[in-house]
Amino acid sequence: MVTRLQLELAFAALVFATGATGLAGALELDWGWASDGPQAGFFPFRVSLILMGAALLVALQAWRGRAALRRVVVVEGEGGGRVLRFGLPILGLVAVAQWLGLYVAMALYLLGSIRLGGRRSWGVALGVALGVPLATFVVFERWFQVPLLKGPLEILLGLG
Amino acid sequence: MLSNLDALLHGFSVALTMHHILLMMAGVLLGILVGVLPGLGAPNGVTLLLPLTFSMDPVSAIILLTSLYWGALFGGSTTSILFNIPGEPSSVATTFDGYPMARQGRATEALTYAFLSAGFGALVGIIVITLLSSSVASFALRFGPPEYFAVYLLAFASFIAFGGGAPLKTIISMGLGFGFGMMGMDTVSGAMRLTFDLPELIRGISFLVVVIGLFGLGELLLTIEEGPEFKGASGRLSPAAMLRAAAGMPRYWLAMLRGSAVGVWMGVTPGGPTAASFMSYGIARRASRRRAQFGKGEPEGVIAPETADHAAGTSAMLPMLALGIPGSATSAVMLGGLMIWGLNPGPMLFVEQKDFVWGMIASMYLGNLVGVVLALATVPLFAAMLSVSFSIIGPVIVTICIVGAYTVAGAPFDLWLAAAFGAAGYMMKKLDYPIAPLVLAMVIGDKAEDAFRQSMLISNGSVGVLWSNWLVGSLTTLAIVFLLWPLAAALLGRRRAPRAAMAANAEGGA
Numbered sequence: 001m002v003t004r005l006q007l008e009l010a011f012a013a014l015v016f017a018t019g020a021t022g023l024a025g026a027l028e029l030d031w032g033w034a035s036d037g038p039q040a041g042f043f044p045f046r047v048s049l050i051l052m053g054a055a056l057l058v059a060l061q062a063w064r065g066r067a068a069l070r071r072v073v074v075v076e077g078e079g080g081g082r083v084l085r086f087g088l089p090i091l092g093l094v095a096v097a098q099w100l101g102l103y104v105a106m107a108l109y110l111l112g113s114i115r116l117g118g119r120r121s122w123g124v125a126l127g128v129a130l131g132v133p134l135a136t137f138v139v140f141e142r143w144f145q146v147p148l149l150k151g152p153l154e155i156l157l158g159l160g
Numbered sequence: 161m162l163s164n165l166d167a168l169l170h171g172f173s174v175a176l177t178m179h180h181i182l183l184m185m186a187g188v189l190l191g192i193l194v195g196v197l198p199g200l201g202a203p204n205g206v207t208l209l210l211p212l213t214f215s216m217d218p219v220s221a222i223i224l225l226t227s228l229y230w231g232a233l234f235g236g237s238t239t240s241i242l243f244n245i246p247g248e249p250s251s252v253a254t255t256f257d258g259y260p261m262a263r264q265g266r267a268t269e270a271l272t273y274a275f276l277s278a279g280f281g282a283l284v285g286i287i288v289i290t291l292l293s294s295s296v297a298s299f300a301l302r303f304g305p306p307e308y309f310a311v312y313l314l315a316f317a318s319f320i321a322f323g324g325g326a327p328l329k330t331i332i333s334m335g336l337g338f339g340f341g342m343m344g345m346d347t348v349s350g351a352m353r354l355t356f357d358l359p360e361l362i363r364g365i366s367f368l369v370v371v372i373g374l375f376g377l378g379e380l381l382l383t384i385e386e387g388p389e390f391k392g393a394s395g396r397l398s399p400a401a402m403l404r405a406a407a408g409m410p411r412y413w414l415a416m417l418r419g420s421a422v423g424v425w426m427g428v429t430p431g432g433p434t435a436a437s438f439m440s441y442g443i444a445r446r447a448s449r450r451r452a453q454f455g456k457g458e459p460e461g462v463i464a465p466e467t468a469d470h471a472a473g474t475s476a477m478l479p480m481l482a483l484g485i486p487g488s489a490t491s492a493v494m495l496g497g498l499m500i501w502g503l504n505p506g507p508m509l510f511v512e513q514k515d516f517v518w519g520m521i522a523s524m525y526l527g528n529l530v531g532v533v534l535a536l537a538t539v540p541l542f543a544a545m546l547s548v549s550f551s552i553i554g555p556v557i558v559t560i561c562i563v564g565a566y567t568v569a570g571a572p573f574d575l576w577l578a579a580a581f582g583a584a585g586y587m588m589k590k591l592d593y594p595i596a597p598l599v600l601a602m603v604i605g606d607k608a609e610d611a612f613r614q615s616m617l618i619s620n621g622s623v624g625v626l627w628s629n630w631l632v633g634s635l636t637t638l639a640i641v642f643l644l645w646p647l648a649a650a651l652l653g654r655r656r657a658p659r660a661a662m663a664a665n666a667e668g669g670a
Contacts, residue, residue: 124552
């Protein structure tokens with residue numbers, strides 16, 4: 001269970017950290033104003049400051065309204081669980097794709113999430129898991145000639 | 161004005177080829193599909209299709225993409241009415257009265273009202289574009305860098321003033337967009353900015369990947385959280401009820417005109433379709449004598465947001481074409497497309513690329529007509545499709561998004577970015593951060609910065625150039641007034657119940 005207050009503060013912290021990172025990056029550049037106007041780091045520097053400032057203000061606002069925001073539940077247990085069970089496999093898909101290529105990762109992801117996550121029959125899961133990558137292959141590699149990320153399997157099959 | 165009609169006729173001769181009409185139908189059908197499926201909306205539908213148009217000629221490409229946009233706008237209304245699940249953020253307001261109508265067994269009526277009023281709104285938007293775009297463009301031909309910067313500033317400022325989100329959160333969203341847009345090579349000095357010595361960041365972050373994450377994956381996570389079950393009215397339509405509803409349309413002429421006006425205004429200024437539909441619904445409810453019926457299945461409550469939604473969607477093309485400033489997230493993506501196809505969006509387009517501009521405008525008339533017909537004809541098909549369990553459709557949409565993110569630049573790193581922005585988009589939606597300003601800032605942020613720095617080169621670093629003539633001076637001043645608007649409103653409104661305003665903001669911020 002996550003309350004609105006917690007999420008407001010967490011996202012504000014994320015924005016603040018993003019701003020701070022940007023600030024660090026901007027300081028490596030010339031962030032001044034020369035005779036020909038602003039230099040490369042001028043806007044990154046100021047945008048970072050604005051982000052950090054605005055994040056602080058949002059956090060402050062949230063803290064001042066904490067009594068009310070604490071009672072607002074934005075993610076309740078059951079829904080949050082569904083989000084995690086849906087979201088974490090996406091990370092898995094991305095990680096596996098880096099290593100085995102998109103087609104294999106897609107097939108594994110679809111098989112896993114439809115069979116285990118969706119509790120559908122093996123037939124349905126296998127059908128979708130094989131059909132979607134195959135259709136993707138035809139559409140992208142054949143029709144539109146856009147090559148997708150390939151891994152060892154495609155190279156083995158002579159498709160890479 | 162007459163020369164515009166001439167140009168439009170020429171445009172029809174460009175647009176009306178078999179190839180283009182087929183593309184149009186394909187685009188509308190894909191668009192309806194994208195609009196119907198939760199998690200795939202107009203902005204990222206266009207984004208996903210964009211890499212596939214790189215090899216097309218620009219006229220065909222823009223016809224395909226704009227048709228997809230119209231289709232998505234129509235498709236979003238279908239799910240809103242039948243299942244109370246808005247397929248698009250801009251069709252949220254349609255659920256208020258559309259779904260109650262469907263539950264009363266008046267689904268056919270509601271859908272007919274929705275599509276016809278949407279078609280009407282779109283038509284008004286396109287007529288406005290036809291009449292005004294070339295004058296706006298020829299006016300803008302006189303613009304130099306300071307004028308451009310002032311117009312960009314005005315666009316950003318009006319988002320903060322009228323975008324509908326909490327001003328502070330709009331600023332954060334925009335600031336993030338600027339920041340991500342700045343990464344990579346600086347176009348003025350050639351220096352590497354904010355790359356932190358990571359080779360993956362030298363190209364910068366593509367806004368297309370960000371759109372796929374924020375709008376696509378983020379939206380999916382929200383949908384899955386609510387446990388989507390498409391339970392609702394059946395998609396079976398009765399032709400008799402359709403005709404009866406169509407015959408009843410003229411009674412709502414006032415609501416349609418009002419909705420179109422709101423929509424055109426919100427589309428031309430970067431308020432976007434979502435804000436337009438909410439605003440139009442609010443105005444209609446306040447003005448109606450049948451106020452008590454709103455929310456319980458009042459046709460006017462379907463017509464008002466739908467007209468505004470489509471009027472805003474189409475008229476958002478006006479500033480995109482004539483000034484190179486997008487009026488909505490989707491047109492921001494299309495603007496990016498224009499640049500990728502080697503066109504330079506802005507007033508020169510009307511001089512150098514007449515075929516493209518007028519072919520596109522002509523195709524908008526036809527595309528929306530095709531849209532109304534196809535949307536009505538395919539309701540049963542898409543309604544049936546949604547009965548396929550989300551446990552299958554959901555993962556398939558995820559793979560489409562991930563593949564789309566890869567095709568943007570062929571970079572494995574972009575997949576991680578898309579996933580990260582998916583998580584960020586989920587949180588932003590939860591906290592009522594507006595997302596469209598982020599996309600807009602990413603697409604035109606560096607153009608605005610370039611314009612500013614070129615102005616400073618002209619003026620030897622004096623900001624006074626932004627007030628150097630009446631045009632740029634009034635634009636800049638207006639922008640600053642808009643920027644200070646929320647502050648002034650907050651100070652003035654302190655005495656009135658501020659909590660009520662905040663609640664309304666949170667409601668309308670979607």
